[in-house]
Amino acid sequence: MIPFVDLKAQYHSIKGEIDSAIQNILESSQFILGKEVTAFEEDFAVYCQTRYAIGVNSGTSALHLALLAAGIGPGDEVITVSMTFVATVAAIIYSGAKPVFVDVDPLSYCMDTGKIEAAITKQTKAIMPVHLYGQMADMNPILEIAKRHNLLVIEDAAQAHGAEYKGRRAGSLGDLGCYSFYPGKNLGAYGEGGAVVTSNPEYTRTIRMLRDWGAEKKYEHVLKGYNYRMEGMQGAILRVKLRHLEDWTEARRAHAAEYNRLLAGSGVITPTEMPNARHVYHVYAIRATNRDTLQQSLQKADIQSGIHYPNPIHLLPAYSDLGYKPGDFPITEKIANEELSLPIFAELREEQEVTVANTLKKCVDAIVKETK
């Protein structure tokens, strides 16, 4: 079987370092926040080219607190995309604000920057681009529009650890950036985790309080806060893993280049790395009109794949109250119908990759013959 991701293979490649980091936490008993979380925050801020990183208990919490620190709440609107994981939209709603969607670009699958201005109203307070699949949205136009209309930019970088736009890391271009360390992410915890990155000391102070019951000091609650703290164990594990992230990212990029080569001329659409972008291939997303049949054929050949995501948020029953309907975002809906994610992780072996590509090509040919 070829798995979609192989977290066990990754663990075994760094077992000694991880085991001793966990042992240290057990010995120190710093189970919540503590020295290892602070050290990880410092390392991660350097990695993200920001002044600060604040560790929290999930990417969703990171988004929620970034919005609150930015002063966004009821009556406000936040422009984002429907082509994302549900958490982006849920966090905007947690803050009390209203998500307003724009369609995505047909090549990058990220926010179509040409659509933003038409979505701005008097209530708009922020733009939240999503760096989907590991590639950053086209940030220059987003930052220019935000400046012109006095809006904040909060980057959803949950899938984009190490991704770059003109040499700048995800999360460092906007006012705030939000990361997830869900286990399957390019930098994944052994449980839940997330972080907000920013270079703004005021936001940092507020987020540090909000994640820990709004307290400035123990029992001195300045704000109405949350229990969103990062666990010591996760901080220690992430700190070890961060040291390997660049090697893993380069391995992912090499796998993506190899898939592109193997799948050239196969009839499926391979990902486009945009000019000025460093794509980190959290997801290697292909597109095919007969995606579901293709996925079933891969499954029969013992090859796991994923779909990110089959249902755009604007068409989900949970968000029907936002008032959108089929056809509102044609590119988003097309991608939702055609996208298929192939196995990609640093430890993927060359022969596995060749098997995936060859099986896929055979399946495509078989489908073409059947439909003739």
Ligand SMILES: Cc1ncc(COP(=O)(O)O)c(C=O)c1O
């Ligand atoms: C784009 C995006 N935003 C937000 C999240 C939420 O992160 P978490 O699962 O850590 O809460 C995720 C991942 O799960 C994501 O992919």
